[in-house]
Amino acid sequence: MAEESNGKQDEVILSLISHTNVGKTALARTLLRRDVGEVADRAHVTVASEAYTLIESDGLAAKLWDTPGFGSNLAKLAKRIRSSGNPVGWIMHQVWDRFKDESLWCSQEAIRNIKEDADLVLYLVDASQSPGTIGYVDLEMEILSWIGKPVLVFLNQTGRPEPERIAREEEEWRAHLANLDIVKSVSTLDAFTRCWTQEHHILEKAADQLEGEKQKTADKLADAWTQRNLAVFDKSLDEITDLLVFSLLDTEKLKENTVVDKLKNILATNDKDSEMEKVQQNMYKRLAERTAETINRLIASHGLDGQTAKELARTSREEFTFQRNVEESLYAAVGGAVSGLVGGLSADLIAGGATFGGGAILGMILGGGTTYALAKGYNLTQTGANEVRWTEAHFENQLKFIIMLYLAVAHFGRGRGAWQDPENNPSHWEATTDELLRSNKEMLKSLWKLGGAKGNPDKLRKEVRSKVRGLLAGALSKLYPDSERLF
């Protein structure tokens, strides 16, 4: 193997191979963070092999070849190929017309690339189909065995990132390919829904198969790859921290009267209070704008095109405004404030020794079971002045929203096209996030208490960043236990 592979010790050459139309070019785009080649749902969109630099570091480079892949007509020739005695030689010496025999021409081109250039083959399989039902896989593996380079198999087209189902699919493929010496590993790297925390496996697994200097090269490049992804993680943390600090510090002054008086008025007249409404709209508008900016920055830092849809802002606004059971919520809130008991929130604030203007503490939770609503009410600040700030419940909700959104960005592969806001997320992401927030409730409470009109921005930023780092690293490590070591 070592003699045949690319001789340069400072390069690792990976050839992307699969049956045509399985998603090689889409995966290349996801890994390279740019739109190389052409992606379309038909055979032989890519007709010539092309090399791209996956990563460079310290004079070392990993190259990724996107190839045309194997065509369907190859299977028809299986008998002749097998009986030829020297199958690879046989295929390479046929003269096929590029246009008339496109499928065979492409297969020849892919085989040439593996034979002449590759250190390793990254063979993609379409995980939406069961291995036993796909006729071409066995012949393609036979051809790869004749060439003899080590093969890393990756499942593509896995659909939603559902770990249990994907683990079963991996097992099925592992069993199907178990007798092949050339197959060194079977794992998942979906062009559409991979998480960046899975990408370093390519170069790590490559290093396992290489020897000597080339192995060291692959090891260093795997590390460089991880560092580059971690730099994006750090940048994302800065962006998310800025947003959370902004909302923790944001306040609005009220002109007169306590909030309780205002709410009593609203109840008595069964009318909306226009000042409260305005305050709420102002707070909301600022937060919605900052949130959209943050999301767009996250999208761009992850090498994706596109922007969050304005829809997001609109939906959240609707969730913010007085919507359902208004009287009921207000009554509960006012009643609670008057009796000095507005849920755990006010009790905690009292326990924390804070003093409040006129003794009025108000936690107002609107909406109820809305998912990731940006907004969920407001509260008097701890300054004692007639000011409002976002509630602790809102802060928790906002954290949940931004963690889930971060996960969506971290999984969104560029091969899928421009960014689209998630319509719904895998339920295990939500369970993971809820569990994280639940087990960190005290920590969230203390972060929230650092906010308000008198909060110290520098201290808050430092605290929020380190705590959010823990939460995001915790979520990714829970979803991908192997990635815990990255953080």
Ligand SMILES: Nc1nc2c(ncn2[C@@H]2O[C@H](COP(=O)(O)OP(=O)(O)O)[C@@H](O)[C@H]2O)c(=O)[nH]1
């Ligand atoms: N659902 C899904 N579709 C994919 C994935 N990767 C590629 N595709 C689609 O499969 C088709 C073929 O992709 P392409 O990258 O051109 O395949 P290639 O011939 O192997 O290079 C395109 O319609 C892609 O959008 C994936 O991970 N998930």
Ligand SMILES: [Mg+2]
């Ligand atoms: Mg292609």
